[in-house]
Amino acid sequence: MNFTRPTLILDKKKCLDNIRFMADKVRRHHLQFRPHFKTHQSAQAGEWFRASGVSRITVSFVKMAEYFAAHNWKDITIAFPFNIRETDTLNRLAAENTINIVAESEETLNFLGENLKHSVNIFIKIDTGYHRTGIPAAKKEEIARVAGSVKQPLVFKGFLAHAGHSYHASSKDEILTVHGETMEQLRRLKEEFQSGYPDILLSLGDTPCCTLADDFAGMDEIRPGNFVFYDVYQYHLGVCESEQIAIALACPVVAKHRERNEIIVHGGAVHLSKDFITRGDGSKSFGLAVELNQESWGKPLKDTYVKSLSQEHGVLKAAADTFEKFQVGDVIGILPVHSCLTADAMKGYVTFDGKAIEHLEGVGNFY
Amino acid sequence: MNFTRPTLILDKKKCLDNIRFMADKVRRHHLQFRPHFKTHQSAQAGEWFRASGVSRITVSFVKMAEYFAAHNWKDITIAFPFNIRETDTLNRLAAENTINIVAESEETLNFLGENLKHSVNIFIKIDTGYHRTGIPAAKKEEIARVAGSVKQPLVFKGFLAHAGHSYHASSKDEILTVHGETMEQLRRLKEEFQSGYPDILLSLGDTPCCTLADDFAGMDEIRPGNFVFYDVYQYHLGVCESEQIAIALACPVVAKHRERNEIIVHGGAVHLSKDFITRGDGSKSFGLAVELNQESWGKPLKDTYVKSLSQEHGVLKAAADTFEKFQVGDVIGILPVHSCLTADAMKGYVTFDGKAIEHLEGVGNFY
Numbered sequence: 001m002n003f004t005r006p007t008l009i010l011d012k013k014k015c016l017d018n019i020r021f022m023a024d025k026v027r028r029h030h031l032q033f034r035p036h037f038k039t040h041q042s043a044q045a046g047e048w049f050r051a052s053g054v055s056r057i058t059v060s061f062v063k064m065a066e067y068f069a070a071h072n073w074k075d076i077t078i079a080f081p082f083n084i085r086e087t088d089t090l091n092r093l094a095a096e097n098t099i100n101i102v103a104e105s106e107e108t109l110n111f112l113g114e115n116l117k118h119s120v121n122i123f124i125k126i127d128t129g130y131h132r133t134g135i136p137a138a139k140k141e142e143i144a145r146v147a148g149s150v151k152q153p154l155v156f157k158g159f160l161a162h163a164g165h166s167y168h169a170s171s172k173d174e175i176l177t178v179h180g181e182t183m184e185q186l187r188r189l190k191e192e193f194q195s196g197y198p199d200i201l202l203s204l205g206d207t208p209c210c211t212l213a214d215d216f217a218g219m220d221e222i223r224p225g226n227f228v229f230y231d232v233y234q235y236h237l238g239v240c241e242s243e244q245i246a247i248a249l250a251c252p253v254v255a256k257h258r259e260r261n262e263i264i265v266h267g268g269a270v271h272l273s274k275d276f277i278t279r280g281d282g283s284k285s286f287g288l289a290v291e292l293n294q295e296s297w298g299k300p301l302k303d304t305y306v307k308s309l310s311q312e313h314g315v316l317k318a319a320a321d322t323f324e325k326f327q328v329g330d331v332i333g334i335l336p337v338h339s340c341l342t343a344d345a346m347k348g349y350v351t352f353d354g355k356a357i358e359h360l361e362g363v364g365n366f367y
Numbered sequence: 368m369n370f371t372r373p374t375l376i377l378d379k380k381k382c383l384d385n386i387r388f389m390a391d392k393v394r395r396h397h398l399q400f401r402p403h404f405k406t407h408q409s410a411q412a413g414e415w416f417r418a419s420g421v422s423r424i425t426v427s428f429v430k431m432a433e434y435f436a437a438h439n440w441k442d443i444t445i446a447f448p449f450n451i452r453e454t455d456t457l458n459r460l461a462a463e464n465t466i467n468i469v470a471e472s473e474e475t476l477n478f479l480g481e482n483l484k485h486s487v488n489i490f491i492k493i494d495t496g497y498h499r500t501g502i503p504a505a506k507k508e509e510i511a512r513v514a515g516s517v518k519q520p521l522v523f524k525g526f527l528a529h530a531g532h533s534y535h536a537s538s539k540d541e542i543l544t545v546h547g548e549t550m551e552q553l554r555r556l557k558e559e560f561q562s563g564y565p566d567i568l569l570s571l572g573d574t575p576c577c578t579l580a581d582d583f584a585g586m587d588e589i590r591p592g593n594f595v596f597y598d599v600y601q602y603h604l605g606v607c608e609s610e611q612i613a614i615a616l617a618c619p620v621v622a623k624h625r626e627r628n629e630i631i632v633h634g635g636a637v638h639l640s641k642d643f644i645t646r647g648d649g650s651k652s653f654g655l656a657v658e659l660n661q662e663s664w665g666k667p668l669k670d671t672y673v674k675s676l677s678q679e680h681g682v683l684k685a686a687a688d689t690f691e692k693f694q695v696g697d698v699i700g701i702l703p704v705h706s707c708l709t710a711d712a713m714k715g716y717v718t719f720d721g722k723a724i725e726h727l728e729g730v731g732n733f734y
Contacts, residue, residue, distance in 0.1 A: 004452040005430065038678060060679045061633065063372065080679055081621040083633050084696045085371040104622055107695045132675075132682060133622055133631050164677070254448040255471055255500055264500050266428065266450050270711045274641035310531070311405060311707050312427045312447055313499060328474045329451045340678050344637045345712070347728075361714075 001354060003250040003331045006267045008342065010229075010349035010357055011296050014246035016048060018227050022210065023052040029216045034058050034077060036205060036225025039340045041360040042349070043071040045228065058205070058223040062086040062093075067360045069097050077203075078102065079160065079223065081125060081133050084111045094118035102160055104135050106149040113151035122150050123160035123203060126189065128182040130164040137161075137185035140192060147193065158201030158220070159189055166208040172238050179209035187218045208239045231339035232288050236277045242300050247349065248290055248333035249342065251314060253326050261323045267334055268312040273341035283307065289316055290333040291325075295352050297333045306334060368721060370617040370698045373634045375709065377596075377716035377724055378663050381613035383415060385594050389577065390419040396583045401425050401444060403572060403592025406707045408727040409716070410438040412595065425572070425590040429453040429460075434727045436464050444570075445469065446527065446590065448492060448500050451478045461485035469527055471502050473516040480518035489517050490527035490570060493556065495549040497531040504528075504552035507559060514560065525568030525587070526556055533575040539605050546576035554585045575606045598706035599655050603644045609667050614716065615657055615700035616709065618681060620693050628690045634701055635679040640708035650674065656683055657700040658692075662719050664700045673701060 001007065026033040035049055036058040046057070046068060056075040059065045065076050066089065077100040082090070090112075093099050100121040103109050109122065124146055127134030135142050150156040163182040169175045186202045193200055205223025207230070216222065229247045230240040251267030276284040287306035290297040303319035314334065318326075326332055336342035343349070349357040368374065393400040402416055403425040413424070413435060423442040426432045432443050433456065444467040449457070457479075460466050467488040470476050476489065491513055494501035502509050517523040530549040536542045553569045560567055571577075572590025574597070583589065596614045597607040618634030643651040653676045655667035670686035681701065685693075693699055703709035710716070716724040 002452065004450070004456075005428070061372075080633070081631060083371070083619045083621045085369065085619045085698075089371075105695055108622075111696065131627070132677065132680060133624075252450045252452045254450045254475075257500075260498070264448060266447070269640065269642075269708055273636065274708070275636075308499075310499065311711070315499060328472055329478065331452075341636055341641070344678070 001250070001350060003252065005252070006271045007250045008346035008349045009248050009250055009292075009333070010351050011246050011248070012351045013296070014244060015045065015228060018230065018244055018246060019048055019052055022224060022227055023054070025210075026222065031216055031219060032056065032221035034203070034205075034221045034223050035228070036060070036079065036223050037068060038064065039225040039228050040343060041067075042357055043067075044357050046071060046073065058225065062089050064360055065093055065099065069093055074098060076100070077123070077223070079162070082108055082112070084108055087112065087115050090120065091117050094120045100157060104133060104146065106146055109146065109149040109151070109154065113149070113154055116153050119153045119155060121157040122154050123157055123201075126159045126161045126186065128161045128163055128185045129178065130162060132164060134161065137189055140189075143189065144193070147197065156197060158203065159186055160203040161186055163204060163206050163209055166206050167233070167237070169208065169237065172212055175208045175212050175237070175239070179213045180215070182209070183215075183217065183219060190218070207234060208237060211239050226340060229339035229343070231342075232285070232335050232337045233275070233277055242288070242335070245335045245339070247339055247343065248292070248297055248335050249287075249346070250292060250331050251334055253328055253330045253332055256323065256326075256328060258323070261318050261320065262307075263316040263318050263323065263326055263332070265314045265316065265332060265334070266312060267314040269309040270311055271342070271345055272306070272309060272314070272334065272336050273338055273345050274309060275338035275341055277337055279305070285337070286314070287334040287336055289318070289322065290335055292331060292333045300335065368617070368717060370619065372619070373638045374617045375713035375716045376615050376617055376659070376700070377718050378613050378615070379718045380663070381611060382412065382595060385597065385611060385613060386415055386419055389591060389594055390421070392577075393589060398583055398586060399423065399588035401570070401572075401588045401590045402595070403427070403446065403590050404435060405431065406592040406595050407710060408434075409724055410435075411724050413438060413440065423588075425592065429456050431727055432460055432466065436460055441465060443467070444490070444590070446529070449475055449479070451475055454479065454482050457487065458484050461487045467524060471500060471513065473513055476513065476516040476518070476521065480516070480521055483520050486520045486522060488524040489521050490524055490568075493526045493528045493553065495528045495530055495552045496545065497529060499531060501528065504556055507556075510556065511560070514564065523564060525570065526553055527570040528553055530571060530573050530576055533573050534600070534604070536575065536604065539579055542575045542579050542604070542606070546580045547582070549576070550582075550584065550586060557585070574601060575604060578606050593707060596706035596710070598709075599652070599702050599704045600642065600644055609655070609702070612702045612706070614706055614710065615659070615664055615702050616654075616713070617659060617698050618701055620695055620697045620699055623690070623693075623695060625690070628685050628687065629674070630683040630685050630690065630693055630699070632681040632683060632699060632701070633679060634681040636676040637678055638709070638712055639673070639676060639681070639701065639703050640705055640712050641676060642705035642708055644704055646672070652704070653681070654701040654703055656685070656689065657702055659698060659700045667702065
């Protein structure tokens with residue numbers, strides 16, 4: 001590859017290893033695997049999951065459900081509080097597929113009950129501590145009221161949680177505590193509602209918990225997504241090794257500033273997104289640098305990181321040896337802080353064998 | 368419009384007013400206007416500039432130059448340290464257009480001197496205090512060395528600065544101080560080099576300085592870009608009024624949480640980008656909420672802001688009256704913190720008369 005412009009490389013081997021790791025774990029725990037496809041958003045990466053036995057998937061919005069339905073996925077959970085302005089599309093999708101949606105309000109369920117023509121499965125979103133969406137697990141009456149508003153052609157299936165507060169944990173133990181508390185809340189809810197709803201399913205899924213935990217007692221399915229690529233954020237959290245990060249942005253070096261040991265690359269906020277981690281000294285890091293080779297990339301270059309991003313510029317703070325190694329016109333790899341957002345920004349990948357891997361919004365741009 | 372999904376609305380009237388404001392100022396100061404098109408990245412918005420007398424433009428990367436050249440722009444400055452891996456494309460562009468590029472190193476200029484077949488104008492990037500790219504204005508010898516490495520078919524034209532540190536100012540006075548210091552450094556450089564290079568041009572441009580300043584003594588051209596839309600960041604800086612912000616993201620309301628006065632919308636990091644401002648109480652704001660009407664939107668809703676963004680979710684902290692006003696299924700407008708990144712993320716706009724406005728990367732997706 002020429003890498004004349006910022007290009008997102010997908011290391012297929014690392015990606016397949018990540019898929020295998022999670023698929024093996026799911027099998028060991030007799031869970032149903034419903035991976036979230038919002039990270040890769042790619043028909044081809046979807047086929048890699050299919051080859052490992054996956055037949056049910058999760059997406060984060062209706063258009064993504066349409067895309068994967070068009071690529072022959074027949075059982076799709078749209079894990080986002082359902083947007084009733086998209087009811088027509090939901091009707092079309094549900095006519096030919098098993099569609100599971102997430103709701104947390106009577107208004108939404110009443111509207112769908114009146115306007116849907118095809119059967120759609122409902123999961124009630126439970127807030128187990130993240131406090132973004134969902135009904136707090138302790139609010140049994142509200143949950144009962146919402147479950148009671150599920151009317152034909154809707155079918156109440158169970159409870160769904162996303163323990164997103166695992167991303168704010170500061171240690172592996174804390175992540176496992178979040179996981180344990182989430183499971184406990186879901187199991188108690190199931191017990192509470194079992195008499196009225198004997199077939200309740202419990203679904204959870206976030207990459208930190210699903211990667212680190214080895215206890216899934218009582219759970220029916222998991223829905224992690226980010227693990228397909230992992231990223232610097234997960235590495236920083238202690239969830240993955242840097243070697244597991246499966247995408248890197250190839251960035252041309254355009255300038256060097258010796259007095260500051262800074263390397264300027266074409267590769268900015270529109271490519272990587274503006275998510276960052278906070279380093280030990282309080283400064284921000286928007287990515288780690290790696291040296292690219294013909295088949296993959298090496299470990300993160302020591303004491304080298306992306307200290308700031310503008311729209312198109314990336315500024316790398318470089319250790320002395322890294323500063324000397326890279327010249328204007330060379331290409332340097334950046335491991336992203338948040339792979340979901342980087343993949344979404346780039347809208348396409350290239351593998352080391354030069355194949356374009358598409359993304360929902362476009363086919364890989366590479367040069 | 369139905370706004371079934373997150374959709375970026377462009378208020379054409381506000382946008383034309385913003386263009387007129389800057390074009391009038393440029394005329395008053397007898398400057399050359401070379402607006403930066405990286406904010407809108409749109410052929411149609413480009414025509415609105417052309418109608419106000421603009422014939423020269425600025426872009427931030429080579430592909431954007433190709434796009435606008437294809438839309439009949441004949442004099443383009445690529446205001447980014449030139450990426451020598453794109454020399455072939457530069458050659459093609461320079462064969463038919465006046466292309467001005469920015470360089471700051473002998474390596475880049477030597478490479479281009481050997482590999483270019485067509486005349487290309489060079490501006491040396493001067494660092495006037497932002498410390499992102501460029502040669503510090505005080506380093507006269509280094510500047511002389513770089514200017515001396517400009518060889519045919521390159522033509523040395525002058526000095527270019529971007530006083531991006533104006534974005535970190537905490538008052539209008541501080542922005543004007545940054546502007547004054549930048550101009551002073553450029554004027555001194557011109558004096559210094561005038562004997563060897565009698566026709567040196569001075570170019571600067573950032574929206575805060577160009578909006579607020581009324582002194583451009585000795586400058587030849589300005590290159591602001593963001594002012595075409597402005598945004599919450601500029602409003603927060605005191606650079607514009609909220610009424611001047613010309614784009615808003617239409618977001619469907621998908622859930623409400625009364626106990627926290629929070630409204631959940633479909634509209635997240637992949638739509639707005641993750642840039643934020645820090646509010647008076649230290650909390651982050653990723654955007655302000657407005658009520659949409661048939662022709663535009665109102666003032667920002669009091670005490671209501673986007674407190675967090677996930678990939679697809681936006682969480683609005685709402686004042687009590689705003690919380691009551693919006694129901695699940697309604698649409699709320701979000702004024703973005705950084706319009707350049709939001710426009711780039713959305714890759715297309717719609718105007719209130721229902722017209723799709725294209726963006727370099729795609730035509731407006733609206734629903």
